[in-house]
Amino acid sequence: MTWLLALDHKRVGILYMLSALLFFFAGGMEAMVMRAQLAAPNLKLISPEIYNQMFTMHGTTMIFLVAMPVLTGFGVYLVPLMIGANQTALPRLGAACFWLQLVGGVLLYSSFATGAAPSAGWFSYAPLSEKPFSPGAGVDFWAFALLLIAASSIGSAINLIVTIATERAPGMIMRLVPLFVWMTFVASIMIVFALPALGASLVLLLSDRLLVAHFFDPSQGGAPLLWQHYFWIFGHPEVYIVVLPAFGMISEIIPVFSRKPIFGYPFVATSTVAIAFLSYGVWVHHMFAVALGRNFLAVFAAASMLIAVPTGMKIFSWIATMWGGAIRFTTAMMFAVAFLLEFTVGGLSGVAFATVPVDWRLTDTYFVVAHIHYVLFGGTVFALLAAVHYWFPKMSGRMMDERLGRWSFWLIVLGFNTAVFVLHFLGLIGMPRRVYTYPNLPWFGPLNLISTIGAAILVFGILLFCCNVAMSFFFGVEAGDDPWNAWTLEWAAASPPALQNFTQVPQVRSRRPLWDLKHPEAPDWMVS
Amino acid sequence: MVFLVVAAGVIWSVVRFRSRGLSTTEPRQVFGSRKLEILWTVVPLAIVTGLFIVTVRAMVLIDAPQDSDRPSDLVITAHQWWWEARYPNGAVVPWDIHIPAGRRLRARIESADVIHDFWVPDLARKMDAVPGRWGYIWLEADKPGTYAGTCSEFCGAQHAWMRYRVIAESESDFEAWMRYWKPQPNNEDDIPGSPVPLAVRLFADKCSSCHARTATDESSSGKGPSLAHLASRETLGGGIMRNTPENLMLWLTDPQAAKPGNRMPKIPLTDAERTTILGYLESLR
Numbered sequence: 001m002t003w004l005l006a007l008d009h010k011r012v013g014i015l016y017m018l019s020a021l022l023f024f025f026a027g028g029m030e031a032m033v034m035r036a037q038l039a040a041p042n043l044k045l046i047s048p049e050i051y052n053q054m055f056t057m058h059g060t061t062m063i064f065l066v067a068m069p070v071l072t073g074f075g076v077y078l079v080p081l082m083i084g085a086n087q088t089a090l091p092r093l094g095a096a097c098f099w100l101q102l103v104g105g106v107l108l109y110s111s112f113a114t115g116a117a118p119s120a121g122w123f124s125y126a127p128l129s130e131k132p133f134s135p136g137a138g139v140d141f142w143a144f145a146l147l148l149i150a151a152s153s154i155g156s157a158i159n160l161i162v163t164i165a166t167e168r169a170p171g172m173i174m175r176l177v178p179l180f181v182w183m184t185f186v187a188s189i190m191i192v193f194a195l196p197a198l199g200a201s202l203v204l205l206l207s208d209r210l211l212v213a214h215f216f217d218p219s220q221g222g223a224p225l226l227w228q229h230y231f232w233i234f235g236h237p238e239v240y241i242v243v244l245p246a247f248g249m250i251s252e253i254i255p256v257f258s259r260k261p262i263f264g265y266p267f268v269a270t271s272t273v274a275i276a277f278l279s280y281g282v283w284v285h286h287m288f289a290v291a292l293g294r295n296f297l298a299v300f301a302a303a304s305m306l307i308a309v310p311t312g313m314k315i316f317s318w319i320a321t322m323w324g325g326a327i328r329f330t331t332a333m334m335f336a337v338a339f340l341l342e343f344t345v346g347g348l349s350g351v352a353f354a355t356v357p358v359d360w361r362l363t364d365t366y367f368v369v370a371h372i373h374y375v376l377f378g379g380t381v382f383a384l385l386a387a388v389h390y391w392f393p394k395m396s397g398r399m400m401d402e403r404l405g406r407w408s409f410w411l412i413v414l415g416f417n418t419a420v421f422v423l424h425f426l427g428l429i430g431m432p433r434r435v436y437t438y439p440n441l442p443w444f445g446p447l448n449l450i451s452t453i454g455a456a457i458l459v460f461g462i463l464l465f466c467c468n469v470a471m472s473f474f475f476g477v478e479a480g481d482d483p484w485n486a487w488t489l490e491w492a493a494a495s496p497p498a499l500q501n502f503t504q505v506p507q508v509r510s511r512r513p514l515w516d517l518k519h520p521e522a523p524d525w526m527v528s
Numbered sequence: 529m530v531f532l533v534v535a536a537g538v539i540w541s542v543v544r545f546r547s548r549g550l551s552t553t554e555p556r557q558v559f560g561s562r563k564l565e566i567l568w569t570v571v572p573l574a575i576v577t578g579l580f581i582v583t584v585r586a587m588v589l590i591d592a593p594q595d596s597d598r599p600s601d602l603v604i605t606a607h608q609w610w611w612e613a614r615y616p617n618g619a620v621v622p623w624d625i626h627i628p629a630g631r632r633l634r635a636r637i638e639s640a641d642v643i644h645d646f647w648v649p650d651l652a653r654k655m656d657a658v659p660g661r662w663g664y665i666w667l668e669a670d671k672p673g674t675y676a677g678t679c680s681e682f683c684g685a686q687h688a689w690m691r692y693r694v695i696a697e698s699e700s701d702f703e704a705w706m707r708y709w710k711p712q713p714n715n716e717d718d719i720p721g722s723p724v725p726l727a728v729r730l731f732a733d734k735c736s737s738c739h740a741r742t743a744t745d746e747s748s749s750g751k752g753p754s755l756a757h758l759a760s761r762e763t764l765g766g767g768i769m770r771n772t773p774e775n776l777m778l779w780l781t782d783p784q785a786a787k788p789g790n791r792m793p794k795i796p797l798t799d800a801e802r803t804t805i806l807g808y809l810e811s812l813r
Contacts, residue, residue, distance in 0.1 A: 046684045047790050121682050127659060128642040128684055132729030133608075139654070183720050218660025224643060226659060241721055264560035267569075274562045289645055289654045291637075298584050305576040305583075309569060315534060316568040317560075322541035326555045329546070344534045348689070355579060357586040360653035363682045364645060429650045435688035439767055441676075519554075527557065 007091040008499060013077025015396065019102055020070035021466075025108070027061035028462065030054045032455060035419070039452040041440040051303050051436035052119035053138070057108075059122030060142065064149045065105045067242040067380055072097075072156045074387060075184045077395065081158060081490035081497060082178045084169025084505035088160040097156040104148035111141035116221055118142035118146030121434065124205070124233070126227040128214030131209050140209060143202045150195045150202070157191035160184055169489065171508035176490045178511065179268060183248030186272050187241050190279070194237035201230035208395045225290065232283035240279045243375065244272060246383035247314055250336050253390050254318050256486045257333035258325030261512060261524070263317045272311035278307040288359040304354035311347055314341060330484075331405030335386035338413055342378025346371055347430060349424070364434075367427025385412070385465065392469070395484045397495040404468040411461030418454025422447045487512035530575075566790040592634055592664045602627070602667065606644030606657040606679065608791060609686035610753045610766060611784025619710040619743055622753035623761065625677075626705050628665060629696040633668040640750075645681035648694050654680055669696030691767035700727055709757065710743045727808035734795050734805070741812070752792060758812045763788070777806055 006012055006145060034054050035044045046054070060462065077415065080088055088094050101290045113116045116136025120129040129139050168177065177185075205227070207213035214220035216227050255262045284300035296309045318340055349371040351357045362368065392400050426447050431438060438444050482491040491514055493501045510524035545555075578759040603614040604625065613625045627633055637646045639657035646665070647654045655663040669675065679690035697705060731741055738752035745756070761771050771773045778785060780802045785791035797805070 048688065052682075052685065119685075125643055125682070128682070133642055133684060163708040224660065239606050259547070259554050261557055263558065264565045266560075266563045267560070287656075290658060290662065293594055294591055298580075298587065301583055302580050305580055306573075308576055309572045312572045313565070313569055316537075317565070319534070319541055320540075320561075320564065324555060324558060325541075325545050326547040327542065327545050337538060340538050341535060344531055348531055351576070351579070355583045355586075357583065357590050357653070360590065361649060363654060364682075384597050396676060398723045430676070430678075432647070432678055432687075434682040437688050439691065522557075524557075527559075 007095050009076050009080050009088045009091065009094060010395075010497060010501075012095050013073045013075075015074025015098050015100075016069045016076060017104065019065045019098075020073060023061050023069075023105055024063035027058050027066055028459065030058040030061065032459065035455040037436060038438070038448050040117040040449060041438055042436055046436070048436040049119060051115040052434075055434060056118045056121050056142075058126075060108065060146070061105075063122065063238065063242070064146060064377070065101075065108070067376065068149075068153055068229055069246040070384060071184075071187075071242060071380075072101075072153070072160075074249070074384075074391075075160050075188070076156065078391065078490060079163055079181055079184060079395075080167065081493055081501055082171055082181050082488050083164065084165035084502060084508065085163065085165060085463055086501045087167075088159050089166050090159045090452055093155050094159045096161065097152040100152035101154070101325070107148065108141060108145035111138050111145075114138070114141070118310050118393075121336070123231055125220070125231075126205065126208070126224050127255035129205060129209075130216060130228075136286040140206065143206050147199060150199045153191050154195050157188035157195075157291050158260035160188045161192070169363050169505045169508050174276075175266075176508060176511050178248075179262060179265070180245070180248035182269050183244045183251070183272050186276050188242040190237050190241050190244070190276050193280070194234045194241065196228050198234035200375075201227060204230070211366075212272075217413045223459045225287070228290070229283070230424065233280065235286065236283045237276075237279045239375065240275055242355065242380055244275065246339075246380040247272070249387040249390075250274050250318060250339055251384045252488065253332055253336045253386050254321050256390075256484050257328045257330060257336070258322045259328075259491065260325040261321075261487075261515075262322035265511060266338055267313055268317050271313045274310040275307060278303055278310070281309060284355075285354055285359065288356050288504075289352075299355050305351060308347065308351050308354070315344060315347075330389065330408055331400065331402055332386045332389035334406070334409050335382050335389065338409075339379060339382040339386065342374055342417075344381060345421075346374030346376075346378055364425055364432055366423040366431045366433055369433050370420050370423035370427060373416075373423070377416060377420070382412075383411075388465075388469065390484070391490075392472065393479030393489055394493075394495050394497070396471055396473050396476070399479050399483060400472040400476060404464060404471070408461050408464040411457060411464060413461075415454050415456070415458030415461050418449050419458055420454070420458050422450050422454075426451075429510060442489050482514070485518075487515040489513055533566060558749075592666045594664055596634070596664070599633055600664065601633040602635040604635055604637050604646055604657075606637070606639045606646065606683075606690075607753075608641050608684055609679070609690050609787075611646075611690065611692050612750075612753065615706070615710075617706070617710060620740070620750075620754055621709060622756075623742075623766070624693045626695045626697060626702060626709075628699050628702040629669045629672045632666050632668040635665050637663045637665060641682075642683050643681050644679045644683045644690070646677070647674050647680035648677035650675045651677075651694055651696075654784070656681055667694070669694070672696050672698055672701070684767070686787055689766040689768040689787060689809070691763075725808075727804050730801055730805055731808060734797060734801070745796065755809060755812060759810050760813050771799055773806060773810060776809060777802065780805060 003011060026440055037043055037051055076094055114137050116138040119136035122140055124139060127133060164181055191399050208215050214222040216222045216224050218224060251262055251268060281303040282308040285304045288297055299446055389400055389405060429443055431444060479495050481495050492506050506517055512524050516523035554805055605612045611623055613621045637655040637657045639659045644657040645654055651669055652665045652667050655665045673696055675694045677692045677694055679687055736748050740748040740754040740756060743756045764771050764775055768787050783790060
């Protein structure tokens with residue numbers, strides 16, 4: 001009951017994370033159903049309609065009910081602690097947004113009960129998503145649920161923006177905030193500017209479906225491409241919305257376990273802003289296969305390539321942070337290092353898609369599936385796993401088991417890369433995505449089988465990780481306030497923090513206030 | 529290349545800078561290096577600039593002009609879930625597309641319902657088929673051969689089975705195929721005045737509201753693929769099954785079992801009628 005009415009940012013944050021975990025199981029099961037159906041050519045385990053529901057729900061779930069809520073959860077939990085505040089600025093809004101999000105998720109999943117879960121894809125391209133081609137109620141459920149979730153995301157983003165703007169401890173000017181806070185700040189601003197485009201397009205779609213409007217109906221003067229423009233001007237910033245906070249986590253974890261400050265803080269922070277700006281000018285790279293005209297496409301190709309520069313700067317900064325350090329290989333650090341390599345794979349295949357002629361061959365093939373999974377799983381999920389191992393002691397007061405952690409790390413790395421790396425090859429040899437089955441062409445069967453086996457290994461890894469979390473919560477070693485000998489303010493609070501996070505906030509004169517406390521002989525504010 | 533640089537950096541750091549033992553002294557605290565940071569901004573910038581130039585050049589080479597006075601040599605229409613090609617001489621050909629090898633054709637890609645995508649990896653760029661819009665591609669095969677094609681934009685229940693072939697032939701073979709596909713009307717089986725066979729009447733009654741029966745048949749609505757020369761096809765339903773009498777019979781008895789979700793309703797037919805129609809379809813060579 002106290003949890004139902006919780007306003008405390010730590011409880012709201014944990015509620016976000018738990019609901020994301022619940023939906024992660026649902027989305028994971030959907031993925032496994034698909035991988036089972038694709039394990040061999042011409043299988044008939046499920047009907048095409050069910051398969052289409054599976055990938056629609058998998059994509060929608062993982063983006064809107066897992067990635068965004070879990071990152072919001074970490075943001076809501078950690079931001080006040082990291083800036084030396086006792087609460088978010090708008091606690092009631094924060095709590096309301098969580099429940100709105102949950103209602104949206106439950107509404108989306110209740111569509112299964114109608115027998116017609118949405119099956120037009122997580123991108124629901126018109127006119128396939130219009131009434132004549134998707135007559136069931138699934139798309140209506142989908143659109144209404146996403147409207148609620150979009151409203152919730154905007155609300156929670158506003159809460160985080162206001163918190164970071166107004167609740168910082170004395171002395172913590174914006175140039176001194178931890179990078180996780182900075183990147184959450186930028187991502188939250190992006191949410192406020194990107195999600196309304198989604199909301200608007202959903203209203204147009206619902207008008208078409210329920211009020212017989214014709215926004216996307218070409219036979220009545222509507223434009224199917226209008227939907228794509230709306231959706232991707234939301235959809236591409238969305239990628240960075242779920243990647244930037246992950247960058248922030250990595251930017252906290254790598255320095256602590258390398259025992260060095262982040263290399264080039266101003267560049268890392270500024271490149272984040274560059275990514276945010278550029279991400280609004282690249283959406284047409286999702287539409288390169290449409291006949292839009294060469295010059296038009298070239299502009300978006302240029303912007304899409306440019307975005308690789310600030311992203312690359314971050315990767316080099318993280319490597320330079322490790323360089324010359326004294327690296328401690330905790331499970332958290334191992335996930336962070338794996339993130340670096342996997343995200344680079346995803347980033348480079350992203351540059352391939354910015355190269356228009358390559359896109360003309362590979363878009364909508366399994367190469368894209370490989371790309372997004374290297375970015376969102378190899379990137380965001382690996383960063384999240386690192387973050388759970390890193391901040392679990394703060395949230396629970398107990399350490400996670402390192403032996404189990406190592407086992408789950410290797411299983412997840414092996415499973416993920418086996419499942420997804422081969423998808424690059426499948427795309428290159430011509431397997432289109434979103435097909436419920438495929439003919440017995442050379443290599444199609446074996447490569448798909450390898451991917452399915454990898455996915456099964458990944459499931460074991462994830463389950464082992466969950467066991468570790470549950471067991472450590474009850475039986476873990478007491479953590480103490482600062483188990484990693486870290487430098488940001490959250491480690492000055494108790495583990496787990498009391499309702500009032502801080503009785504006294506340490507003095508902030510640099511980006512590493514706790515380093516300054518521990519090293520009075522060489523504090524950062526004197527050196528840097 | 530870039531990946532190797534990054535991977536080398538990561539692995540070297542990880543191996544070389546592992547913490548040894550329980551030393552309590554912290555490593556040297558380095559906060560950054562403006563020179564290095566500018567270097568790894570400028571070098572990638574130069575790389576993507578070069579890449580952009582190469583990209584634009586390749587686009588110009590590959591892409592057909594979208595606005596041009598040249599009429600299209602071929603109009604390819606995507607449907608849920610089948611393809612249709614129309615030739616300048618009026619031939620309407622479902623599924624497999626025949627082209628003359630060595631000639632660069634300007635093909636117009638369009639859609640009759642939702643968004644599809646025309647994709648023959650070995651011959652042409654992808655082109656989305658968007659309802660209400662036209663997209664043009666160069667379709668060209670250097671030498672005769674059979675090239676696999678498929679739909680590459682999710683388009684509903686049977687997106688998986690929109691597989692077709694582009695068959696490139698020498699000029700003379702292509703001419704011969706054209707004559708075979710679209711004979712002059714006086715070669716047709718239903719010469720005015722002669723008694724109409726039962727099978728043709730049945731077809732007109734049960735099938736022709738959606739399907740054409742010959743290459744010159746103008747009576748159907750085009751809701752379904754033309755069945756002209758059906759018996760000469762290798763597969764049915766976009767590759768979902770081989771073209772055998774048993775499989776064809778399945779379409780007549782239960783189309784939804786043949787290709788779940790497709791737009792063909794179950795047609796009420798007696799066993800005798802089915803056998804007659806099957807025999808007729810098998811005769812359409």
